[in-house]
Amino acid sequence: MNYSEIISLGKKVIKIESEAVESLINKLDENFAKAVELILNSKGRVVYTGMGKSGLIARKIVATMNSTGTAAIYMHPTDALHGDLGMVRKDDIVILISKSGYTEELINLVPLFKRINVPIIGMIGDENSKLAKDCDVILDVSVKEEACPFDLAPTSSTTAALVMGDALAISLLELRGFTAEDFALLHPGGSLGKRLALKISEIMYSGKDVPIVYEDTSLKDTILEITSKRLGTTCVVNEKGKLTGIITDGDLRRLLEKTIDIKELKALDVMTKNPKTISQDLLASFALQMMEQFNITSLIVVDKEKYPIGMVHLHDLVKLGLRER
Template structure:
């Protein structure tokens, strides 16, 4: 194949699969509504099954369901016929994924499930199939053709099933009122969990580790405070302990560019007034966003009386793995 042919083939595959997804839009009907309502009201679990590539898609849909608040498990159809059927209860909802709707293992499993009075949802490419004729709800994932040139390898069909699963999961998410707090609770690990749940109070410098000087502190002592706390910044407060400014390495450099004799200067002479601040109960991700927006490397954490209670530094946010969206 020439370079041009390689590129065209890639584009053709994407075009075929995008068309398969677009067709799903017109396939959604009252059956989809029924499926969403039954799943949302079930007192059991959602069990999803499929064989081969459909099995892989089933596992992905299970993962999406679980991460968005709908309890789901994967059931291998062959294992189910050799003992794992014991995990199924009559109050469960079972989704069978099959392009043909005639997959032998799924048909045999379906017959056993019918005896157990389990609600069956068929995510199928053919309604007039063995599973299609017996399931309680039919979700149409028919595709005109696979992206495979031989129309054999599941490509468009597996993509269509995956998207239908996403449609169910996200609709259920909104129906249940699943919030970002709920999402954070289910994703405590990694940068995603940190972005959604980690609060400034959990990672900020506090107590004796917070650099603080008075407005009339000598510049020499202010520099010592900055150096000893190793943050390159100190908060500056008035006689009542209220924040009035911050003194940074940058402020010192700009001051020295103007005058070299600083022995008679105090913190108030060099500080930046009205600094950006943040509250301890805010998310750490918001602190990162503020630092990026204002092109600063630290934020003073203040209480309701505008008294400094902590400080948070950009390097610490990056070190714990917090990233921009």
């Protein structure tokens, strides 16, 4: 078998699964809105359950919901029949995932859920199945075909269920007004936690470490300020101390290429006006995004009156692990 045949096989799988996902768009109806509304108004948690591959998908959706502000747990159907049903509380909502709609373990659980009187949402692949008829709300996750050539291994069906779960989770996120700061509280560790939690005020150079010269500072003294503070740049301020410009190592190199007398030059003559600035209250990750967007290595931190109070450098942000991987 040559490479082109192998690549064709891979493309075929991706095409089948992408079509399965795209078909979900036309299946979203009032039932989806009802499911979101039920969860949004619930005082309890979302209890996901499913057997086999559906159970694995349920676990992933639970993880996504928990990280986006919706409390959720996974309950194994077999364990539920042997005591774990005690996990379900009267304020909870149960979501069943089943491709066939005839999963025996789930069918056996339904009467018990009804006894507790919890709403049951079904992510079902067959709307006419036994499970579908017993659910309060049905989310249609049926697929035309599995990517498996024998139509046995769950592939397209599990992908569709996962995407439907993401649609629920992100819709709830939006409706709850869940913010990046909320996300940060739930992800304090690692580079992700840093990107979402570290504020500019916590990592910026401040006080005497900030390179600053006045507009009438000589070019020689300006170069000394840039060199001594070791950030490759300096703020330029007017007589009132307000920011008016910035001078970088690059500005100095370009100046030396010109055939002009630089002895009498002042900072005002060399600076770039209206430099990019940022507030100390923003997340440090925003500073990194700005630097990459404008292809710069430093940002001046200013207060509300445009006085320079700090500086952040690209290299420091990268060392902190703020760049996405």
